Amino acid sequence: MGIFVLYFADSTKKVRKPKPWKHPQPITVVQLRQMRDEFWDTAPHYGGRKEIWDALRVASESEVALAQTIVESAGIIVSNADLTLCYDERGATFQSCAKYELPKYVLSEPTNLIQDS
Template sequence: MGVPNSREYHYYHAPSAPFKIIVKTRNEPLKKECPKWKSEYPMTEGQLRSKRDEFWDTAPAFDGRKEIWDALRAAALAVECNDLELAQAIVDGACITLPHGSLTESYDELGNRYQLPAYTLAPPINLITETSSDCKVSDCTQKQAQASPCREDFQLRVRLSTGKDVRLTASMADSIAELKKQLEEREDIEVTRQRWFFSGKLLTDKTRLQDAKIQKDFVVQVIVNINPSVITN
């Protein structure tokens, strides 16, 4: 007769069969305590989720049965949500035996052994909590990183009415107003004294280089007025 609340697996050695040993596993109820562990490096909640997903996606390739791995994943999620009753029901329904009352080690009814790493059951003690401010900074950084590759700077050739050529750092998204300020910083020519022309047309401050189809090999004419009061743009 077997031990109450336990599972027994009897194996024997026959001349025509491989040698097997007797495995006797006691089934303990699932305990509330979760494993405490520390990551080698502080990880965020997102990194922890990625690490877990990677394990569960590859777990069926290990020894054991896929349906048992799926049940263990559901039970682990229930434990993390502090729903011990649901986790126990999942374990019992899948006929999973827990020798130590923990999901870290378990057996199915065929005697296959399953081991779960601590990070699938509980977060590390050095988990980095992602606050809302951190998320905003992260989103801002990500947007900047995404926007940077879109800006392709080139040297815009500007020919002043004084006969001097100046090269400004520009992009197709820059407006004439922005380039006027850059020219003011470079040549000390006030914005109110500048009138920009391309192909004989006056360029307004709101015009962007892409709107006027101005490229890096083109030359923009800039008339520098002595009397800024006569400029209307």
């Protein structure tokens, strides 16, 4: 499962994987999946458009080339290099754009992930 970041530099968008991170406590694959499912089930209730949340979910679960295509075609503006803060292009300014905040655990696996037996 690949999670990727979109950079805007000289009008050229470059996608790459996020940096490694560590969860406060070791967690299992099942626990991580439950946390992700909970986030994606509730994310649209925080504001923004459901289709942008859906696009972010698919992009976060895709390989590099597909993730880049999804983000570009959905009109998503990536603010943070690790995809934790995004906006949509519908507003004329950042103040009128919807804000989309993604926790690290939906973007990649922690370094202290426990493999289920």
